[in-house]
Amino acid sequence: MRPFSYQRASDPDMAVQALGAAATNTPLTKATAQPLAGGTTLIDLMKLDVMRPTAIVDINPLAHAWSAIEPGSDALRLGALAKMSDVAAHAEVQRSYPVIADSLKLAASAQLRNMATLGGNVMQRTRCNYFRDVSYENCNKRNPGSGCAAMDGVNRMHAVLGTSDQCIATYPGDFAQALIALDATVEITGKAGTRSMPFAQLHKAPGSTPDIETALQPGDLISAFSISGRWPRSVYLKARDRQSYEFALSSAAIALDVQDGTIRDARVALGGVATVPWRAREAEALLKGHRFDEALAQRVADAAFADARGRRHNSFKIALGKRVVARALQQAVTMEI
Amino acid sequence: MTAAAPEPKTNMGQSVPRYDAAAKVTGRATYASDMPLDNPAYAFLVTSAIAKGRIDRFDLDDAGRVRGVIDIVTHENAPKLKESKLFSNGGYAGTTIQPLRSAEIAHDGQIIAVVIAESYEAAREAANRIKVSYTAAAPSASFDSPGTTMAAAKGQNAQFKEDPAVGDFAKAFDAAEVKLTASYDTPTQHHNPMELFTTSCAWMGDNLVIYEGSQYVYGLKNGVAEQLGIDADKVRVVNPYVGGGFGSRGSMTPRTAIIAGIAKRLNRPIKLVPTRDQGFTIATYRAETRHEIKLGASRDGKLVALRHEGAEVSSRPDAYCVGGTKTTTRLYACPNVDSLVSIVRADRNTPGFMRSPPEVPYLFALESALDELAAKLNMDPIELRRINDATNEPIGGKPYTSRSLMACFDEAAKAFGWSQRSSQPKSTSDGNWLIGYGCAATCYPTQMGPSAARVRLQRDGRTRVEIAGHEIGTGAYTVIAQTAAERLGVPLEKVAVFMGDSDLPPAPVAGGSNSTASTCSAVMMVCDQIRQRLFKAVMPSDSLTDKAKETVGISPAPSTRAAKGDRSLDLEKAFDALGVGVVEEYGEWKPEGAPLDSFRAMHNGQVRLVGGHAMKDQIAYAFGAEFVEVRVNRFTHEIRCPRLVGAFAAGRIMNPRTARSQLMGGLIWGMSSALLEATEIDERNARYVNDNLADYLVPVNADVSGVEVIMLSEQDDRINPVGAKGLGELANVGTNAAICNAIYHATGQRIRKLPVRLENIEV
Known part of the structure; x- marks a missing residue:
């Protein structure tokens, strides 16, 4: 860890100013000023010398304004500084958005969920071992243009969707899959005030710039997430090596609107297998207007992974991911609501 | 209950x-890095980013400018240390790859520099700012890598003396009614004890105190003294509690003498707390293994032929192996047995003991193969084992x-x-x-090893047991206290046990599951010495009756069945007769069949375990x-x-x-x-x-x-x-x-x- 200054944000403007003051054209992840919320990722990466901010702006004082859990009659608004554990335990979230509650409940450990915030969670950085170990020079995410050690290295945990020839690092979170499935909107507070964008546009696939992970600029803070509609028929299924406190090998966030046995609307998002929160829109299209059966589930799962590309140790994720999607669909169709 | x-x-x-x-649940138990030091400096390790090659150059400018940095030690300015041989060759070391000796890199994560600073944070920051230029060579990683060498363990590992065999395996396997050939693999594993591989060293004049989690304080004391070239009596290792060992702290790692040497040069205590990932390469691990099992059986399930071939990875210089065939060839009755253990040398750090070192990989292979055989025979796997149960092991016929x-x-x-x-x-x-x-x-x-103990009994029953055993979480304090209380007939709460200090009487390594048998046997013997002194005081006649002997407790095994009419010693009466306030005894116990040099080796920190299959006429x-x-x-x-x-x-x-x-x-x-x-x-x-x-x-x-x-x-x-x-x-x-x-x-x-x-x- 390297020395850094620490200041507490008294209000959003001050936080935005402090974070945006030294902004250059560097990507957000390399900005010299970084916001601190739960700290469960940032502190880790600073200890590992992966992130080297010189200024830390503690945004926890903004929690009084930014941590509300507000279910409306046909919508949900979640403050970005709400704790993962509080949202997972919220009765209305559990009733009307089980995919959100479950994605949060199945993430990390209880201790981490008590510290970590929703905004910080979606910004969590990859668990790629080569990214997290600075003794490897070749990481395009850390050192643009240096190559990718994971491509032909130990890559069991890596992505099969949304990869590029520059980076195959997996987006590690769970909650983001629920957000992208439910067409969430993310509210951003920045230098020009507050703006909104579809959550699906927040994360950037690695392409030729894996160091650019999101659409945020220095000085931007996520202040809230909004979801319209209610999604009581929704599930989050997560397959992993151990039963708790472990990242997904493959996960699926599914939300369905089924009327009289016919699927009116369907949302399919994938986790543990892609470089960014992943929406499988082609797969969704196959569901709409149809009645559910196992053959359909299989076609949907195949479509979701049609573009998947495995490498030496992670090819199993394609077959696994399909089975997880099929199983999650079945679970969503049969769940009692 | x-x-x-x-x-x-x-x-x-x-x-x-x-x-x-x-003490543990309230946080009062002090582990090595909890020990207070007087004005310590802090060390942070820099480890190699390549597994083979050499260091061309360090760029220390940026690191040296970090406020609070005292010194940066590399192979160019490291204290000169003597070599210690591998523990299996009569030394103390778990590896003979001694870092900071030259620019050569022998494995991933080798210690290449030690930053000393006024704070842990400054040391870590400076370590992060060191730039190293290497000339890397292509390393051999494991079994299938080009450039490895493979040879039989026998002849290169002094502790692997034989590939057990009996009868004519080839002929019997050939003729067997049912046959099975199967291969098994086990992976590399690391102990990851909760307590990191910390070391604190403090000198007082020519005397060195080392606070380090160790499973063998006498081994570490003697090993570090050897490396520093000083008298072992000037070195003391202290660790009243060890935060998990699992074998990783059984033999000396290179870090200890390095830190001791730097502390001496700086004339200041030094505290090293390495990181979790450094623990993967600065200590030992369980190496990956491969096995081929051949089983031949009659249709009714009787084993007629068994062959176990194992291969294990070790480092280039050290022929470490676990050689579990000593167990797998003796577990079941089978007249024709063959085995072979080989070692594959790769560019890795030297592996070492990890909980049940030989048995974990080798029994995985054998017990899996037996299940496969049971399926082939259409037999319940328990029955297959019953049919082949043995009263005598097949290799030497010992019971x-x-x-x-x-x-x-x-x-x-x-x-x-x-x-x-x-x-x-x-x-x-x-x-x-x-x-x-x-x-x-x-x-x-x-297994058992020679052990000493000192026990002090006071008139009011308060008892103090001193033994350089190790509390690695197993309950060693508890069973030693129970043994003394039972043997002396005093209440358990009056017994205090002192361990984890090489100034106490020597005990063996806390490894090979020998501790309870060894330390409790020694404590029992010394308690009996006290009883004898006290009894002689109240029964001055030289000829103790048989009844008295039993009460005195010199029978070879502990008696939990109190003899009828047995009464406990009247302590106060005995102390009055002796005319003293305290009775203290020291004694050295060794197991049957222990080698002649046992007690000398015990004080020199060298392991002399006996038991298992290596006993004279039993197993x-x-x-x-x-x-x-x-x-x-x-x-x-x-x-x-x-x-x-x-x-x-x-x-x-x-x-x-x-x-x-x-x-x-x-x-x-x-x-x-x-x-x-x-x-x-x-x-x-x-x-x-x-x-x-x-x-x-x-x-x-x-x-x-x-x-x-x-x-x-x-x-x-x-x-x-x-x-x-x-x-x-x-x-x-x-x-x-x-x-x-x-x-x-x-x-x-x-x-x-x-x-x-x-x-x-x-x-």
């Missing part, structure tokens, strides 16, 4: 609470001192509900989960049987293990509470080993990849739902005065095979490579 504190059966001590329980293997199978089978198991694989399910039952034998050699092992239920998800292929049931017999159980905890931990580790644990190696560069506790998986609470430990009564008067067999390394041996056997039962698929992961399942 509760599940955690089982009711003692015959030949078991009381389930008293842990001696150190309150087992006691062997309760089948009794363990029967008890565990009953508790588990084995009779409910359908004999057909893939025939039981519960919703989306395929259910499988599996079992395997477990065993571990009974001593603890046994057990392990049963597991696994569930394999039809969709995700996730594997879960909801039930682990083990029955064990290990001679006298000193304390069922602490013993159960050891056995339970063993079962859980066994499950972890089968399903989760593996250190991944990037074979391009021979580097460990998942070197942290988030990616090196161990079970969390949710993975462990049902563990049942059954301890059988077993009396064995032929092993040691205490009558105890070591059990710390007994339970994690059989679990690997039991789980794979259960996965076969659940899915019909044989898995011969650990750990088993969901992608290995093809339902």
Whole structure:
């Protein structure tokens, strides 16, 4: 860890100013000023010398304004500084958005969920071992243009969707899959005030710039997430090596609107297998207007992974991911609501 | 009595609470890096980013400018240290790769610099700012890498003296009615004890105190003295508690003498706290192994031929191997046995002991193969073991001192509900989960080493026991206190035990599960010396009656059955007769068959364990049987293990509470080993990849739902005065095979490579 200054944000403007003051054209992840919320990722990466901010702006004082859990009659608004554990335990979230509650409940450990915030969670950085170990020079995410050690290295945990020839690092979170499935909107507070964008546009696939992970600029803070509609028929299924406190090998966030046995609307998002929160829109299209059966589930799962590309140790994720999607669909169709 | 504190059966001590329980749960137990130092400087290690090659240049400018940096030590300015030979060659070292000696790099994560600073933070920051230029060479990572060499263990490892064989294997296998040939692989594993590999060194003039978690304070003291070129009496190692050892702290690592040398030069105490990932390369590990098993049997299940060939990875300079064929060739009655152990040299750090070093990989292979054979024979796997149960081991024909293997199978089978198991694989399910039952034998050699102890008894019954044993979490304080209390007839709460200090009388390494048998035998003997002095005072006649002798306690084995009319010693009367306030005795105990140089070696910190298969005319092992239920998800292929049931017999159980905890931990580790644990190696560069506790998986609470430990009564008067067999390394041996056997039962698929992961399942 390297020395850094620490200041507490008294209000959003001050936080935005402090974070945006030294902004250059560097990507957000390399900005010299970084916001601190739960700290469960940032502190880790600073200890590992992966992130080297010189200024830390503690945004926890903004929690009084930014941590509300507000279910409306046909919508949900979640403050970005709400704790993962509080949202997972919220009765209305559990009733009307089980995919959100479950994605949060199945993430990390209880201790981490008590510290970590929703905004910080979606910004969590990859668990790629080569990214997290600075003794490897070749990481395009850390050192643009240096190559990718994971491509032909130990890559069991890596992505099969949304990869590029520059980076195959997996987006590690769970909650983001629920957000992208439910067409969430993310509210951003920045230098020009507050703006909104579809959550699906927040994360950037690695392409030729894996160091650019999101659409945020220095000085931007996520202040809230909004979801319209209610999604009581929704599930989050997560397959992993151990039963708790472990990242997904493959996960699926599914939300369905089924009327009289016919699927009116369907949302399919994938986790543990892609470089960014992943929406499988082609797969969704196959569901709409149809009645559910196992053959359909299989076609949907195949479509979701049609573009998947495995490498030496992670090819199993394609077959696994399909089975997880099929199983999650079945679970969503049969769940009692 | 509760599940955690089982009711003692015959030949078991009381389930008293842990001696150190309150200190541990309240945080008062002090571990090595908790020890206060006077104005310490802090060390942070820099380790190599390549596994083979040499350092061309350090750029230290940026690091040197960090405020608070005192010194940066590299091979160019490191204190000169003498070499220590490998422990198996009469030295103390776990590796002969001594860092900071030259620019050469022999393995990934080798120590290449030590930053000393006024604070830990400054040392770490400076370490991060050091730039190193290397000339890298292509390293050989493991078995299949180009550039490795392979040769028989016999002849290169001084402790591997024979490849056990008997009869004519080739002929018998050829003629066998039923044959099985199968290969098995086990992965690299790291101990990852909670306590990091810390070292604090403080000099007072020419005297050095080392605070370091160690499983062998006498070994470390003598080894560091040898490297520093000073008298061993000037070195003291202190660690009243050790935060987990599992073998990783059994032999000296290079870091200790380096830190001691720098502390001497700076004339200031130094505290080193390495990181978790550095622990993967600055200490030892369990190397990956490969096995081929050949079994020949008659149609009725009698083994006629058995061959076990094992290969293990070691470092370039050191021929470390575990050679578990010494156990697997002797476990079952079989007239024709052959074996071979080979060592493959790669560009790796030297591996070392890890809980049940030989038995874990080698019994995985044998106990898996037996299950495969049982399936071929269409026979219950328990019955196959019963048919081949042995009273004498087949290689030398020596009798087992006691062997309760089948009794363990029967008890565990009953508790588990084995009779409910359908004999057909893939025939039981519960919703989306395929259910499988599996079992395997477990065993571990009974070992003892020479040990000394000092005991002081006061008139009011207060007792002080001093012995340089080690509390690595096993309950050593507790069973030693119980032994003294029982032997002297004083209340347990009056006994104070002092351990983990090389200024105390020597005890053996806390390894090979010998500690309880060795230290308690020594403490018992010394307590008897006190009793004799006191008895002689009140019964001055030289000729003690037989009755008095029994009460004095000089019988070879402890008597838990108080003789009728036996009365305890009247302490006050005896002290009055002696005319003293304190009786103190020191004594040195050695097991039967211990080599002539035992006591000298004991003081010199060199291990002289006897027991297991190496006894003169008998063979001593603890046994057990392990049963597991696994569930394999039809969709995700996730594997879960909801039930682990083990029955064990290990001679006298000193304390069922602490013993159960050891056995339970063993079962859980066994499950972890089968399903989760593996250190991944990037074979391009021979580097460990998942070197942290988030990616090196161990079970969390949710993975462990049902563990049942059954301890059988077993009396064995032929092993040691205490009558105890070591059990710390007994339970994690059989679990690997039991789980794979259960996965076969659940899915019909044989898995011969650990750990088993969901992608290995093809339902």
